[in-house]
Amino acid sequence: MRKITIAIDGYSSTGKSTLARQLAHALGYVYIDSGAMYRAVTLFAQEHGLIGEQAEAAGLEARLPEIDLRFELNPATGRSEIVLNGRNVEKQIRSLEVSSQVSQVAALGPVREKLVALQRAMGNQGGVVMDGRDIGTVVLPGADLKIFMTASPEIRASRRYKELLDRGEKVSYEAVLHNVRERDYLDSNREISPLRKAPDAIELDNSDMGLKEQFERVHAHAERLIAK
Numbered sequence: 737m738r739k740i741t742i743a744i745d746g747y748s749s750t751g752k753s754t755l756a757r758q759l760a761h762a763l764g765y766v767y768i769d770s771g772a773m774y775r776a777v778t779l780f781a782q783e784h785g786l787i788g789e790q791a792e793a794a795g796l797e798a799r800l801p802e803i804d805l806r807f808e809l810n811p812a813t814g815r816s817e818i819v820l821n822g823r824n825v826e827k828q829i830r831s832l833e834v835s836s837q838v839s840q841v842a843a844l845g846p847v848r849e850k851l852v853a854l855q856r857a858m859g860n861q862g863g864v865v866m867d868g869r870d871i872g873t874v875v876l877p878g879a880d881l882k883i884f885m886t887a888s889p890e891i892r893a894s895r896r897y898k899e900l901l902d903r904g905e906k907v908s909y910e911a912v913l914h915n916v917r918e919r920d921y922l923d924s925n926r927e928i929s930p931l932r933k934a935p936d937a938i939e940l941d942n943s944d945m946g947l948k949e950q951f952e953r954v955h956a957h958a959e960r961l962i963a964k
């Protein structure tokens with residue numbers, strides 16, 4: 737059977753990774769979380785004092801060759817998790833502290849060059865679901881199925897707020913909403929590979945849509961393409 741490539745882009749906290757994971761599981765494909773890679777580089781920069789208040793990321797470019805990123809299957813969860821220089825950082829990269837600087841780091845040209853090359857190498861063989869901001873436009877422009885996800889900022893912030901509370905982080909809803917809005921702005925207005933809907937992407941506003949309905953819709957599209 738034909739193995740297709742699926743690109744899922746969209747705003748922060750629209751549920752891209754949940755949908756991507758469900759699709760990969762249903763189709764027996766590999767899921768690649770490109771955002772986790774930008775988050776891991778941000779964590780590296782924070783841990784090495786390469787990022788100031790203004791996130792100018794001085795010196796990060798020179799240190800990029802020291803960063804080794806891979807995904808490894810965690811047998812306990814059945815999920816693939818990100819490993820930064822041999823250390824599983826899946827949990828740390830989800831903090832609001834990383835979220836608050838990741839969009840500045842992701843706007844840097846040398847960071848994008850390195851990560852896009854890695855993502856293309858991972859995504860080129862088909863049988864892949866990759867999510868992010870520029871997957872359908874830049875990383876895998878030839879993807880067979882492209883989805884662009886949106887929802888209102890307030891709904892996205894309340895979803896992310898619940899997620900962080902469940903993980904035991906002490907955050908306020910206002911701080912999460914501020915981060916959602918700020919990243920929307922930075923991701924959409926950066927010079928290199930800004931967040932855009934690819935012309936051939938299907939737009940999905942899931943403000944009032946449950947996970948099951950959203951999955952079934954996109955899965956049906958994928959099955960149609962696979963059967964072609």
Ligand code: CDP
Nearest residue numbers: 748749770771774838839842868869870919
């Ligand atoms: O989960 P959420 O949608 O909030 O974010 P993410 O997918 O983990 O991505 C975190 C950040 O990385 C985004 O806000 C972007 O600034 C950046 N990113 C990017 O620039 N390009 C990608 N392909 C993926 C993420």
